[in-house]
Amino acid sequence: MKKSNVDILLNQLGAWLQGTGEYSDIVISSRIRFARNLKGFPFYHWASDKKREEVYFKVKEAIGNIPDFQNGIWMDMVELNELDRYFLLERHLISKELTEKGAHKASLIGDREIVSVMVNEEDHIRLQVLESGLSLLQAIDIARRIDNELAQKLDYAFSYEWGYLTACPTNTGTGLRASVMLHLPLLVLTKQITNVINTIAKLSFTTRGFYGEGTEASGNFFQISNQVTLGRSEEEIVENLLKVISQVINYERSAREKFYKQEKLSLEDQVFRSYGMLKNSRVVTSKEAIELLSNLRMGIDLGIIDIDIKQMNELFLLIQPAHLQKLEGRKLNSKERDIKRAELIRNRIK
Amino acid sequence: MKKSNVDILLNQLGAWLQGTGEYSDIVISSRIRFARNLKGFPFYHWASDKKREEVYFKVKEAIGNIPDFQNGIWMDMVELNELDRYFLLERHLISKELTEKGAHKASLIGDREIVSVMVNEEDHIRLQVLESGLSLLQAIDIARRIDNELAQKLDYAFSYEWGYLTACPTNTGTGLRASVMLHLPLLVLTKQITNVINTIAKLSFTTRGFYGEGTEASGNFFQISNQVTLGRSEEEIVENLLKVISQVINYERSAREKFYKQEKLSLEDQVFRSYGMLKNSRVVTSKEAIELLSNLRMGIDLGIIDIDIKQMNELFLLIQPAHLQKLEGRKLNSKERDIKRAELIRNRIK
Numbered sequence: 145m146k147k148s149n150v151d152i153l154l155n156q157l158g159a160w161l162q163g164t165g166e167y168s169d170i171v172i173s174s175r176i177r178f179a180r181n182l183k184g185f186p187f188y189h190w191a192s193d194k195k196r197e198e199v200y201f202k203v204k205e206a207i208g209n210i211p212d213f214q215n216g217i218w219m220d221m222v223e224l225n226e227l228d229r230y231f232l233l234e235r236h237l238i239s240k241e242l243t244e245k246g247a248h249k250a251s252l253i254g255d256r257e258i259v260s261v262m263v264n265e266e267d268h269i270r271l272q273v274l275e276s277g278l279s280l281l282q283a284i285d286i287a288r289r290i291d292n293e294l295a296q297k298l299d300y301a302f303s304y305e306w307g308y309l310t311a312c313p314t315n316t317g318t319g320l321r322a323s324v325m326l327h328l329p330l331l332v333l334t335k336q337i338t339n340v341i342n343t344i345a346k347l348s349f350t351t352r353g354f355y356g357e358g359t360e361a362s363g364n365f366f367q368i369s370n371q372v373t374l375g376r377s378e379e380e381i382v383e384n385l386l387k388v389i390s391q392v393i394n395y396e397r398s399a400r401e402k403f404y405k406q407e408k409l410s411l412e413d414q415v416f417r418s419y420g421m422l423k424n425s426r427v428v429t430s431k432e433a434i435e436l437l438s439n440l441r442m443g444i445d446l447g448i449i450d451i452d453i454k455q456m457n458e459l460f461l462l463i464q465p466a467h468l469q470k471l472e473g474r475k476l477n478s479k480e481r482d483i484k485r486a487e488l489i490r491n492r493i494k
Numbered sequence: 495m496k497k498s499n500v501d502i503l504l505n506q507l508g509a510w511l512q513g514t515g516e517y518s519d520i521v522i523s524s525r526i527r528f529a530r531n532l533k534g535f536p537f538y539h540w541a542s543d544k545k546r547e548e549v550y551f552k553v554k555e556a557i558g559n560i561p562d563f564q565n566g567i568w569m570d571m572v573e574l575n576e577l578d579r580y581f582l583l584e585r586h587l588i589s590k591e592l593t594e595k596g597a598h599k600a601s602l603i604g605d606r607e608i609v610s611v612m613v614n615e616e617d618h619i620r621l622q623v624l625e626s627g628l629s630l631l632q633a634i635d636i637a638r639r640i641d642n643e644l645a646q647k648l649d650y651a652f653s654y655e656w657g658y659l660t661a662c663p664t665n666t667g668t669g670l671r672a673s674v675m676l677h678l679p680l681l682v683l684t685k686q687i688t689n690v691i692n693t694i695a696k697l698s699f700t701t702r703g704f705y706g707e708g709t710e711a712s713g714n715f716f717q718i719s720n721q722v723t724l725g726r727s728e729e730e731i732v733e734n735l736l737k738v739i740s741q742v743i744n745y746e747r748s749a750r751e752k753f754y755k756q757e758k759l760s761l762e763d764q765v766f767r768s769y770g771m772l773k774n775s776r777v778v779t780s781k782e783a784i785e786l787l788s789n790l791r792m793g794i795d796l797g798i799i800d801i802d803i804k805q806m807n808e809l810f811l812l813i814q815p816a817h818l819q820k821l822e823g824r825k826l827n828s829k830e831r832d833i834k835r836a837e838l839i840r841n842r843i844k
Contacts (some may be wrong), residue, residue: 409833412776413776420773422770424772425767
């Protein structure tokens, strides 16, 4: 485990954006997150700085010996400037909570950004596994292995009645949040998406946007995750989510087939126009860029246009404000970002 | 003078679209039209077919010897199908009136489409001179010369009190309509155009769209012409129009300079986006195509993008319904035209 500047990450693309894995034409990525706390210590928000520091050192020591993090990058939030913290947030490596002021917060990022840990988030430990395509089972295997290794070194706050105790009751129980990011352009286009989301909500699953909690769906990206963590086993949660996801994949796939047959020309028109705009615009907002890139991704998936999917995924990451500023090496105001964003897209799309 | 199929015109570009002449960055073309009728014959709409036929032969014979029409193409409307008639209408060579059913209507088109005559329109003779750029004086010289030659062979209906007598009283007097087609994207963008048009109307000039009488301005094209033909000399009419036009040119030019300085980036963005759309769309309506091409033309005039202006002008012509169908060699419905139009533009813009 090494301590380092976040700039190392700037020139790499996390494993979850490689466009590989099962159903990768529809499923961007799968994510498993465990929330854990240390026995005998108050939750972060109720703890004194002294207690927070103790938690910090305990966790850091325990994690240091886990093979998955041998080449991990340790980052103390207090040592990062705002831009770097937002950069990590945009990469889905830390949460909004962790970017905010507070003592002894840290993040540890493993090889290829697959595994990461937040220390002193609202829970003492937030372990995340993030993989490309539909790979929840693979992700939970990794998460469990690391969790078991940590459990041997740390005394978790656990109740036989409630399960893992967490700062927020919505996480109590398994402490598990399983989520899958989907790209559903045809369910949006054919206006079936509202029905799908409503049905998912009734089954106690939540739908969010690409850019995480509290964000609206944009660019036809939808992140579906379990709401309930209590009273169900990890297996049940993951299996139920997989059932829902497989239904949604079927809906999207059949919408793609049907609609593309019926409206081939208008879809091609939309895809190529988006390409034309992305290759030519001089100023582009984040919202518009995401929509146009989403159309292009749809074009790739439908075989309308031939562009490297990794390149596309990378752009979804790079067009975000902190990434643009890191790439440029300086602060940019909103207008400057729109110009830089347009330039970046023009140059990167082949 | 030869009789021929309209297809000869398909592969040529009228002189008025060459993008030459004075102020050709703002002024597309200048047009002079004389309305004349033969003494002793009722106006076309009140005449019997017998009388119409007499007029037809008188005019045809008189015109046949005029040098300007030595290689002219004579077309009897009755021998043309609807598509061919609309094709001539789109080229600004005949009027809507002439496309409509009626005996002994004809059109004679001179070299490079500069000079043309309609026979048995609402007036017996409609002589038109159409030139590129701001060239009203040159155009009226040509029109007068031909008119004089015709006057030697034909007895015009003329009153010393009223001047030339015409079917519609708005043309009585000089029988002159002088008009100038302008491209005013920056007056539109800066919202000064309404003021300009209102002022022009107060000075007794009319503003119309690119596609002639009864059409709305589209693609930032405005055709300004005199309303009054009675009680003023030809010289006065043309001089007054030239004064107004030169004001409008100044307004547009200063708007271009000011706005381009202030909003360089957004103008460039608009121009390049339009280029991207035109180069990539698969379906495009006439209205949208005209708007996008207008943006591109603005880009050429502002030095933002380097595209041949003749090529652009030709596209404004070719994207019209009858032209598309003539190019394709068959009838096309609206949807088919939108596809063909997109294809044509993609292939023609370099």
